[in-house]
Amino acid sequence: MPTFEVIKRRLKNKKVGIAGSGGLGSNCAVALARVGVGHLVITDFDKVEESNLNRQYYFYDQIGMQKVDALEINLRRINPNIEITKHDVKLTPSNIPAIFKDCDVIVEAFDKAEMKQMILETVLLHFPEKYLVAASGLAGWGANEKITQTSFGKLYLCGDFETEVSEELPPLAPRVGIVSNMEANIVLELLLGEMRP
Amino acid sequence: MKITLNNTPEEIQAAQLTVQQLLERKKFTFKLIIVKINGKVVPKQEYETTQIHDGDDVVIFHLVSGG
Numbered sequence: 707m708p709t710f711e712v713i714k715r716r717l718k719n720k721k722v723g724i725a726g727s728g729g730l731g732s733n734c735a736v737a738l739a740r741v742g743v744g745h746l747v748i749t750d751f752d753k754v755e756e757s758n759l760n761r762q763y764y765f766y767d768q769i770g771m772q773k774v775d776a777l778e779i780n781l782r783r784i785n786p787n788i789e790i791t792k793h794d795v796k797l798t799p800s801n802i803p804a805i806f807k808d809c810d811v812i813v814e815a816f817d818k819a820e821m822k823q824m825i826l827e828t829v830l831l832h833f834p835e836k837y838l839v840a841a842s843g844l845a846g847w848g849a850n851e852k853i854t855q856t857s858f859g860k861l862y863l864c865g866d867f868e869t870e871v872s873e874e875l876p877p878l879a880p881r882v883g884i885v886s887n888m889e890a891n892i893v894l895e896l897l898l899g900e901m902r903p
Numbered sequence: 904m905k906i907t908l909n910n911t912p913e914e915i916q917a918a919q920l921t922v923q924q925l926l927e928r929k930k931f932t933f934k935l936i937i938v939k940i941n942g943k944v945v946p947k948q949e950y951e952t953t954q955i956h957d958g959d960d961v962v963i964f965h966l967v968s969g970g
Contacts, residue, residue, distance in 0.1 A: 726970065729970050730970040816970055817968060817969065818968050819935040819966040819967055819968040820935060822935070822966045822970075823935045823936070823937060823947075823966055826937050827944055827946055827947075830937070830939065830944035831944055834942065834943065834944075841970060842964075842966045842967050842969075843967050843969065844969045844970070845967075845968075845969045856910075856964075858909075858939060858962040858964075859939070859942050863964065865967075867964070867965075867967070868967065869967065869969070870967035870968050870969065871967075871969040877969045877970065882969075882970065
């Protein structure tokens with residue numbers, strides 16, 4: 707049975723791309739950094755705002771910083787040896803293939819459904835052989851039992867698949883945390899493959 | 904024809920139909936969806952022109968905002 711040392715050695719050589727550094731992306735990146743994934747590609751064009759702090763892995767004194775810069779600092783505080791490639795850009799169908807081409811797994815971590823659709827279509831068209839982990843439906847609170855996962859070939863989806871963010875159903879730390887960590891958990895399962903006992 | 908829809912076998916009463924027609928028949932009215940046929944994604948602009956055939960493995964799921 708592989709020990710955590712063996713597992714970490716495997717993860718050290720893996721590269722995971724995370725599309726978006728908001729609620730899903732920042733929390734997923736932190737989980738992957740903690741377990742020892744060696745190389746993360748992080749992306750976002752936005753700045754940290756006070757309204758993000760209800761769910762995103764940033765701190766009050768980071769308000770106003772670019773998210774990729776703040777996230778890099780936070781990830782390095784967890785693991786100073788992690789390799790980070792950061793892209794302070796808005797992802798589009800034309801830049802996605804180059805940014806994520808070497809990644810073992812790509813994580814969709816956007817907020818808006820339009821963006822989720824854009825990256826899923828782009829990745830599925832350009833890299834049908836790549837593992838892609840996405841999330842849909844995590845607004846509000848409670849209803850743990852509705853959160854689940856499904857897969858279609860190399861595409862994995864987690865969330866409750868129905869709860870859309872609105873004024874009454876904001877995205878909040880617990881459910882966003884659960885789903886982002888489910889994404890990280892699927893990534894581990896894919897990267898560790900046959901090592902699972 | 905017989906297809907697999909979202910990992911479940913399904914009998915469709917039609918000799919042929921397009922992705923768009925299948926969406927209407929199944930009342931998939933969500934704005935943002937992903938369609939895959941036999942593992943290949945079908946871009947939104949090709950729903951009207953892409954035919955579904957007997958035995959196809961079709962995946963349709965919708966995406967909601969939040970993250």
